[in-house]
Amino acid sequence: MLAQSATPENIPENVQLVFGLLLFILAGTAMILAALTAGRFLRPTLPHPEKDEPYECGEPTVGSSWVQFDLRFYVVALVFVIFDIEIALFYPWAVVYRDAGLAGLWDMLFFFGVIVVGFAYLWRFGYLSWVRATDEAPVRPRVRPADALGRAARQWS
């Protein structure tokens, strides 16, 4: 092949795209690094031991800042996976449904089966009820006291 100059018509389109992407990433990184470097040389550095203390509204700190994360938030993660990620993964399958054929259908049904197990867990343990408090029976004594005090309480409550 003769040596050709690199004009936009000669560079194939996918190579153009890759170059564009690389240039974009490079420019973004360079901008951030320039700002950080300028800060590194221009900002004052006066370390002080109290500057590293955790902030507690001016009081000396009590207790550790490392507290245990409440484990019950796993329910939030589970609901997110089951609804959001499932929908997000269903969309590409729906687009290529016809070309994927029977193998695609069985594959997706297996995925859906795994999801349904999680969904059944949520449903069975009541994590899907909108307001959980009203699902429980109200706490009330089984026996109505029939004495005068009980009658007065029922009359005036």
Added chain:
Amino acid sequence: MSWIENRLEEGLIVTSLDWAINWGRSNAIWPMTFGLACCAIEMMAVGASRFDIDRFGAGAFRATPRQADLMIVAGTVTYKMAARVKRLYHQMPNPKYVIAMGACTIGGGPYYKHGYHVVKGVDLVVPVDVYVPGCPPRPESLLEGLIRLQDKIRHQTIAKDPLNAAKEAALATA
């Protein structure tokens, strides 16, 4: 303090850099809300619409010392509070400035004679840049104090002072 400070003598680069740094610092002074007593009401008035402090760039009052560069001590500083004032001042990152607002923070104010619980002036606790007198100072006075602080910031320089070298040499030999 910074890497570039005290390295270059006065010249075009240093003065341009000075102007840029000081322009940025003086027009975006973010105060920390430190209203302790009655002066806090006047500080709130300054933050509101009539005496807008946001037109000076200082309208973003931060609740945490980590993001603030100005501590407006507005109100009487008691001995109990003085320890917290000092700790919060140390927790602010540099460059930091302090405005002592009101008579109580300047020299004890009305509590100077009989106030056994009052620190007679916040400059006994933290270094103060601008004093704003008044009991309480009018919002315009606090804005004047902010403008004075902006002037102070604009006069800062990172250039090497030739006098400093001579002084240090004299101290070293003496």
